[in-house]
Amino acid sequence: MKLDRYYRTLGVTGNEDVRVIKQAFMRVAQKYHPDKNPDDIKSTEKFIDARNAYEHIMKYKKGIQ
Numbered sequence: 001m002k003l004d005r006y007y008r009t010l011g012v013t014g015n016e017d018v019r020v021i022k023q024a025f026m027r028v029a030q031k032y033h034p035d036k037n038p039d040d041i042k043s044t045e046k047f048i049d050a051r052n053a054y055e056h057i058m059k060y061k062k063g064i065q
């Protein structure tokens with residue numbers, strides 16, 4: 001399942017509620033944000049991956065409710 005990769009990107013298992021997933025996203029996003037790492041392309045890629053992961057997980061969670 002594709003969501004497993006998204007959960008791993010944010011460092012969660014998938015059993016958490018939306019609030020915990022948002023906190024995990026914020027933690028990862030702050031760590032890899034392009035403004036904090038202006039010369040690091042890998043950090044920017046990880047930031048984009050985290051953003052995409054969060055968006056997909058939230059779409060899935062909203063579809064369940």
